[in-house]
Amino acid sequence: MKTNGINSTNAQRSLVSDLVGQLEIRMLALALALGAALSILSPHFLTSNNLLNVLDQSVVVGIVAIGMTFVILIGGIDLSVGSVAGLTGVLLGRGLEHLTIPFAIVLAVLAGMTIGLFSGFLIAHFGLPSFVVTLGVMAIGRSLAYIFSGATAIADLPENFGNIVYTNIFGIPAHVLTLLMLYAMAWAYLNFTKGGRTVYAIGSNREAARTAGLNVLGFSILPYVISGGLSAVAITFASAQVMSIDPLAGTGLELDAIAAVVIGGASLYGGRGSIIGTLIGVLIMVMIRNGLNLLNVSPFWQGSAIGAVIITAVLIERLLSSRAFSR
Amino acid sequence: MKAEDSEAAAQPRPDSAPLLIATGIEKAFDRTRALAGAELDVYPGEVMGLLGANGAGKSTLSKVISGHLTRDAGSITLRDRPLNLRSAREAIGYGITMVMQETSLAPDLSVLENVFLAELGRPGILFYRRLKRRAEEILDRLGQKETLPLDREVRLLSAAQRQLVEIAKALALNSTLIIFDEPTASLSPPEVERLFQVMTTLKRSGHTLVFVSHRLEEVFAITDRVTVMREGRTVAKSLETASLRQAELIRLMVGQEMKEVLPIGPNRTARPSQTAVFEVRNLGSAPVVRDVSFKVHRGEILGLGGLVGAGRSETVEALFGLRPRQRGELYLGGKQYAPRRAADAIRAGIGFVAEDRRVQGIVPDFSVRENLLLGHMAASRKFGLGYSQRKAKLDDLIQKLGLPAERLDTNILNFSGGMQQKIIIARWLLLEPSLLILDEPTKGVDIGTRTSIYAMLRQVAGTGVGVIVISSDFEELLSLCERVVVMSDGASIADVPSEMLNEEKLTLFAAPRTSMEQNSAILRDIARDLNGAAFWTLVDQGRLFCLYTSVINDQADPGFRAGDTPMIGDTRIPAALSSRSEALVLERENQLATLLVSVRSDRGHDMGWIGVTLDSRTSLAPAQQLRDRIESFLGRIIKPQ
Numbered sequence: 001m002k003t004n005g006i007n008s009t010n011a012q013r014s015l016v017s018d019l020v021g022q023l024e025i026r027m028l029a030l031a032l033a034l035g036a037a038l039s040i041l042s043p044h045f046l047t048s049n050n051l052l053n054v055l056d057q058s059v060v061v062g063i064v065a066i067g068m069t070f071v072i073l074i075g076g077i078d079l080s081v082g083s084v085a086g087l088t089g090v091l092l093g094r095g096l097e098h099l100t101i102p103f104a105i106v107l108a109v110l111a112g113m114t115i116g117l118f119s120g121f122l123i124a125h126f127g128l129p130s131f132v133v134t135l136g137v138m139a140i141g142r143s144l145a146y147i148f149s150g151a152t153a154i155a156d157l158p159e160n161f162g163n164i165v166y167t168n169i170f171g172i173p174a175h176v177l178t179l180l181m182l183y184a185m186a187w188a189y190l191n192f193t194k195g196g197r198t199v200y201a202i203g204s205n206r207e208a209a210r211t212a213g214l215n216v217l218g219f220s221i222l223p224y225v226i227s228g229g230l231s232a233v234a235i236t237f238a239s240a241q242v243m244s245i246d247p248l249a250g251t252g253l254e255l256d257a258i259a260a261v262v263i264g265g266a267s268l269y270g271g272r273g274s275i276i277g278t279l280i281g282v283l284i285m286v287m288i289r290n291g292l293n294l295l296n297v298s299p300f301w302q303g304s305a306i307g308a309v310i311i312t313a314v315l316i317e318r319l320l321s322s323r324a325f326s327r
Numbered sequence: 328m329k330a331e332d333s334e335a336a337a338q339p340r341p342d343s344a345p346l347l348i349a350t351g352i353e354k355a356f357d358r359t360r361a362l363a364g365a366e367l368d369v370y371p372g373e374v375m376g377l378l379g380a381n382g383a384g385k386s387t388l389s390k391v392i393s394g395h396l397t398r399d400a401g402s403i404t405l406r407d408r409p410l411n412l413r414s415a416r417e418a419i420g421y422g423i424t425m426v427m428q429e430t431s432l433a434p435d436l437s438v439l440e441n442v443f444l445a446e447l448g449r450p451g452i453l454f455y456r457r458l459k460r461r462a463e464e465i466l467d468r469l470g471q472k473e474t475l476p477l478d479r480e481v482r483l484l485s486a487a488q489r490q491l492v493e494i495a496k497a498l499a500l501n502s503t504l505i506i507f508d509e510p511t512a513s514l515s516p517p518e519v520e521r522l523f524q525v526m527t528t529l530k531r532s533g534h535t536l537v538f539v540s541h542r543l544e545e546v547f548a549i550t551d552r553v554t555v556m557r558e559g560r561t562v563a564k565s566l567e568t569a570s571l572r573q574a575e576l577i578r579l580m581v582g583q584e585m586k587e588v589l590p591i592g593p594n595r596t597a598r599p600s601q602t603a604v605f606e607v608r609n610l611g612s613a614p615v616v617r618d619v620s621f622k623v624h625r626g627e628i629l630g631l632g633g634l635v636g637a638g639r640s641e642t643v644e645a646l647f648g649l650r651p652r653q654r655g656e657l658y659l660g661g662k663q664y665a666p667r668r669a670a671d672a673i674r675a676g677i678g679f680v681a682e683d684r685r686v687q688g689i690v691p692d693f694s695v696r697e698n699l700l701l702g703h704m705a706a707s708r709k710f711g712l713g714y715s716q717r718k719a720k721l722d723d724l725i726q727k728l729g730l731p732a733e734r735l736d737t738n739i740l741n742f743s744g745g746m747q748q749k750i751i752i753a754r755w756l757l758l759e760p761s762l763l764i765l766d767e768p769t770k771g772v773d774i775g776t777r778t779s780i781y782a783m784l785r786q787v788a789g790t791g792v793g794v795i796v797i798s799s800d801f802e803e804l805l806s807l808c809e810r811v812v813v814m815s816d817g818a819s820i821a822d823v824p825s826e827m828l829n830e831e832k833l834t835l836f837a838a839p840r841t842s843m844e845q846n847s848a849i850l851r852d853i854a855r856d857l858n859g860a861a862f863w864t865l866v867d868q869g870r871l872f873c874l875y876t877s878v879i880n881d882q883a884d885p886g887f888r889a890g891d892t893p894m895i896g897d898t899r900i901p902a903a904l905s906s907r908s909e910a911l912v913l914e915r916e917n918q919l920a921t922l923l924v925s926v927r928s929d930r931g932h933d934m935g936w937i938g939v940t941l942d943s944r945t946s947l948a949p950a951q952q953l954r955d956r957i958e959s960f961l962g963r964i965i966k967p968q
Contacts, residue, residue: 193711194704201701204692211649211679211687212754213669213705271692 027265027280030313034284038291045294054283054290055176056241061256062179062282063234065264066186067116067227068257069278073190074203074223075270076130080119081231081257083141085250088112088232090145093154093245101161109232115141116228120221134224138254142247149247157243165240175237182230186275195219203270259306260285263313284309344407346371346535347392347423347504352401354387361387365401366561367554369504369537374530376550376568377539380580380773382743384559385539389506392537393425394418419445424497425506432489432496434482438462441481442495465498466491468532469525485636487518494525505529506537511545512771515634515799516834523549541580541773543573544802555579581775604660604793605677605762611654612645617817619655623762623793628784630808630825631797633837638817639797640682643764647679648672660761673706678755680748682766682797688751689739695750696735699724702754717757724753745776752783763787766797781807801830813837813890821890823872832865832872835934836890849960850877850937856956857939859883863926865935866904869895874935882942883919900940907936911950918943922953924961937961 039046064081071078088108095104119137123130167174190196198219201209210216231250239245264281266273288305297305347369354362365388369375379385390396392403394412403410405421412418415425432441439455440447442462447453459477466472471491475484481492490510497505507526511519526536526549540546546553547568555563555576563579603622610619615638623629631639644650646657648666657664659675666672672679681687690698699721700714707713725732728749739747748768755763765784769777784807788794798804804811805825813821813836821836846863854861854877862885865872876889886899895904903912903921911922920943926934939957941947948956 194707194709194713197697197704197712200692201690201697201704204690205686207687208690209701211669211681212701213648213673214701215668215670215705271690 024265024274024276024280026317027263027277027284027313031280031284031287034287034291038287038294042291042294045291050290050294052173052176054286055179056173057290058282058286059175059179060234060238060241061253061260061285062279063182063230063237064227064253064257065260065278065282066182066275067223067230068254068261069186069264069266069273069275070190070199070223070226071130072203072258072261072266072268073199073270073273074220075206075268076123076220076223077258077268078116078119078134078224078227079131079254080115080134080137080141081227082250082253082255083138083145084112084115084228084231085235085238085253086145086247087115087141087148089235089239089245089249090149090154090247092232092236092239093157094148096157096161101158101164105232105236108236109229112228112230112232113225114228116224116226117221119228120224123224124217124220130224142251145247149245151247153247154245155243157239157245162240162243165237175240178233178237182233183275183279190275195222199223200271203272205271256285259310263310265313265317281313284313343371345369347403347405347410349388349392349403350401352388352391352403353399354384354391354396355399360559362391362398363559364561365556365559366564367392367537368565369535370552370565371535372530372533373551374526374536374538374549375565376546376553377537377556378541378543378546378553378576378580379556380541380775382558382773383556383580385541385556386508387559388556389425389508389537389539392418393423393506395425419500419502422501422503423506424500424502424504425508426490426493426497426510427508432481432492435480437478437480438475438484438492438495439477441492442477442499444496445500461499462495465495468498469494469528471521471525474521485518486513487515487521487635490514490522491525494529498529502534504535504537506539508539509541509771510538511540511542513635515636516801516830517634519545543576543774546576547571547573557581577774603658605795606658607642607646607655608657609655610642610645610652610657612641612650612652615641615817616645619814619817619819621812621819621822623795625791625793626788627810628788628794628796628808630804630811631795631814632801632804632811632833633814635799637814637837639814640766641817642814643679643766643795643797644681646672647677647764649679670705673702673758676758676761678702678758678760678763680751680755680763680765680768682770684744684748684751684771689747691738691740693739694736695730695739695742696721698739698750699754699757702758706758720757720759724757728753743773743776745772745780748772748776749780749783752780756787760792762793762795764795764797767799768796769798769800769803777803801833805830805833819890821872821892823892827867827870827872827892832867835865835874836872847875847877850875851879853877853937853939853957853960854879856960857941857953858945859939859941860885861937861939862887862889863935863937865933866895866907869905871895871898871904872935880942882944883940885919885921885938885940903938903940909950909954911947911953913943920947922950922957924954924957926961 044050064085068078068081088111091111092104092108095107099107115137119133122128122133165173165175169177190199198209198214201214202216202219206216235250238249260281261273261278262268263284264273264277266277285306288309289302292302292305345368349365349367352362352365362384365384367377367388377385377389387396391398394415394417397413410421433444439459439462443458462477463472466475475488475491481489484492510522514522530536538550550568552565553568553571553576554561554565557580602625604625605623608620611617619642621629633639641650645652648669648671664675666675690701700717703717725735739750752765752768769780772780784794784796796804796808805828808825811823811825811828811833812819813833815837850861850863858880860876860878860880860883862876863874871887871891871893873887873889873891876887878884884899887893895901898904899917900914900919900921902914903923906912907923911920913920919940921938921940923936923938926937937957939953
């Protein structure tokens, strides 16, 4: 039967294009290709030590990129993550002078969430552009970080503070495990809860979400709260890695996080993107840095390489998706 | 096949050579073939109707001809020369412009700047004074000098005004062939009328027009010839409009015999129950909604009629918790109901299909399933998705929609506009609401889907749900709804069973009060001058349709008010109203004397009666003198189209 024939070819075709259409799979392919290339170029790349190194270097950007994914999914942007990290880091350092480690960390995270709540409220309730609000918060955050730290690094941290990074659980460092757990949680939240789907719906069509009765205000604020809180989590691990807290810490983190999300295939207009894509984006970025180091390329070239990857990734994404989804 | 008979039938050959010939046009978008052998001949100076159901390829063909899209195959000739356009800009050079469905204006620029948008792209200095003179001249030619303030920013204009700007823009480019793509989609009947006047003016001044539409009445009203498209092909070319019958056109459009398309007629046999599902009392919601009251009964389809801008959408948005309310009470199922957000309304059992499907309805990155379950998400208080609890109902619904289950998880954008609309409606049916509100449910939906949406709504009402339908299409309102509440300038002004209405009466009721303020003032002047009461009413089969009243002297109260539709016998002046004579009629029951003056529109349509009622115990002037007095005022009266 003719119609059946047509249907089955359509089905095959859609299976292939579904796979190609899955942006995580495209990105994973890109990451694997990059990994393969690097292991050919450098014998040191594919060693367990170096791979752990890649994961270790992924933790800070990776955690911030989770929050950034939430923000970008609703069609916003959070430029303040780097300076929120800086500020909450300083608060953590000050906290550690008086409080127990867990308490100081919780306080820092709450501070980060509060800053996110502030930005999110201004953006969602007053309809201010997220770019402008978080730009302002970025400046304020860094300035407060200097003030609270007295513009010097806090180096006398309690000795067991480093344990949060260097304790191994099942052979995996605690901070890497935390990173993976946070990604698993974010993935489950975004895909299998009402809140997660609401985030996507808002980013895809805010007005339709509002008309359908979803809690648009609440879920437009939430991503900034998550982003602020995770900035504090990230700086906690960063501080433990180097056992020092600098008011300058986290400078440029926003760009890395945005880059990771974009490489991971999210649309800056919102509604499209995935948390797995972001994780792959983070890994691609860190792998490039790591690979260039192994190949003894001057660190000054790293920016160019990352920039080229961002643009290429977005270009490929556009070309592929315009072919797959054009009507 | 009958369709082919008429394809072979009359293909008129006018004397002149065609201006434009398009043959064998093909165009594919990825997997979808939008055009597969489309044809169009346009003769100079005619209005060609391009008719077809949604998705027939009318817009695509128009875009190919106007250079917005490039064709894959086929040929186009303009004045016998081959035309191979690569851009809309190039088409403009050949005098071809398209007035788009969604206007392509720059909202922050003024009307003047938009009219000459193409000039802004040229190097050199702009001479605003010269442009202004040219713009005025163009608008003057269109007879629309008053309706368009040149320095107004475009975003402040109504949809109809924007369209005029688009037309002016086309004229500023010296276009000879202007393609109107569904120009009436967002216009109210008087605005459509005005557009047709403009189109007639254009035709007279030698322009050639293509009118793309799926509304038959409009095609009959304005076109000289009709080309019908179906599934990307031209199925009938250049049929003379005058020789066509509606049924024939419908058959060509849908490709099958359809027994009834529009007039299913409201369900008058099964009377809806008298239990009110929902009641609104004196609703006020700034800035538009001032005073709205109505009731919806179980199993009833209630129409909310009026012109664009009357505040109908704002009213239902306020009912649904999407807009703050300042005044009024709402009752749902007899209980007071005060939604503060849409989720409250949804949990209380209300569903709302908003006017603009693309902007307010669909979530474009979501699958059909997720779009269907969006209302459920709002209603649910759970942390998780809880999709499974709706599974049985969902399966049932998609089967009723004729949606293959395996396509449930594909993107909603893969479906036609009509199917998308049905999915949005089903989004609420899934929650089994007690009240369903639909704002322009058939806007931009083809004729076949329209019928199935009507059937769907009828069926929903049949299960006891109260349904409110907003529509600017009066014909639709009258054929679908049992009762129509007419709104004007933010207030409900009449509540009439639709069997008593026709389009003309509805138009009279719906006329905006602000522009009609003068009429009220005139009636007030008459009432004051004669120290009585004055009114303007239609009379039809023993029933009044009162448009305006002004009662100065309470002794002379005729017993009805503006918006009322009493039987003649129930008023205080039955004798006068039933005789409708030239003379001053005295009532037997009371002391009232009434004089009626007939009103006719410029086209000679009956526009009802203007009357004065006086207290006969005071000294009365002779009838003729009273009549002269009234008529001396009437010169100033404004008659709706």
